[in-house]
Amino acid sequence: MINITKSYLPPLEEYVKHLEGIWERVHLTNNGPLVRQLEEELKSYLGIEHLHFCSNGTIVLQMAIKALGLTKEIITTPFSYCASTHAILWENCTPVFADVRAEDFTIDPDKIEALITENTEAILATHVYGNLCQIDAIEALARKHNLKVIYDGAHSFGVTYKGKSALAYGDISTCSFHATKVFHTVEGGLVVSHDPEVTEKLNLYRSFGHRFDDYIDIGINGKNSEFHAAMGLCTLPKVPELIEARKHRFALYDTKLNTARLQRPVIQPGISYNYAYYPIVLESEAKLLEVKTALEQIQVNPRRYFYPSLNTLPFLKSTQPCPISEDIALRVLCLPMYPDLEEEVIDQVCTIVNKLL
16 A cells, blocks of 8 residues: 555664664663754754754644643634644633635635734644745734744744744744654654743653652653654654655656646745645545545555644534635645655556546
């Protein structure tokens, strides 16, 4: 089966070398030397001063909301993985959904301002498929209305805007290092803050809010292990070549697909892209299901990503209509995209999609 993503694995001997050190030290977790080393290498790679390597990309969103003291309304996007909305709800805040831009599927700053009330405390925006939000407009709105900004950068590792990492923006940015991502640690996440006080809160939250026998603040178990850090240390040096390999396959899709009959998100000007996903938007949900079924018959497994539009989740107490997101979520399909995807598979996929168009 050809899946939408395939995890990169480094040469086994590179990983085993780190395992030998773990066996020698018997330091498996609790801010071990490999975790600290990975954090330093990530700081260098990203050009960021303060960050914390954590257990996954959802818990860092929860920690971000808690660290900023948010308790009321957070304006967010309906076009994202469910983790962004779940984190808001889990922290007993209220998600308020602003619709997305039709051209790139990121949250629309023009729709945000009308939703701001006396209870609005923050904007939680998702960089979609590695394509960045309208950062300048969002941060101008935040300054105007004294709001905090959290960026869910789960897809944005390796992306830069105006020469800076995508994760360098906002009051807090987060990232996922899940096995399916451009850079991964099998399971993992990252949280970035530029405020030393908030950074210290995040550090405490990650480890139950205490240092040794001194209990300082509320906390949670957001730590990650030496085994996960070892995978990150093996994978991080390969990121530039992995992105280049993705770029080549992205270009093949662009060349071989009948893009005149498809909608594709427009990449924002000024960014260096990471080619994380290859989404196509079909003319209808019926056509999407037809294409999906045909691909599955040749053992290719595309994904409806993101689906459904999060403002339609059945357990929300209240919501807002988001017609653009709701429409795109019904029609978007992500095709296989990973560094060693064979060209013959791309040919097969494109042949079937073009035929059904």
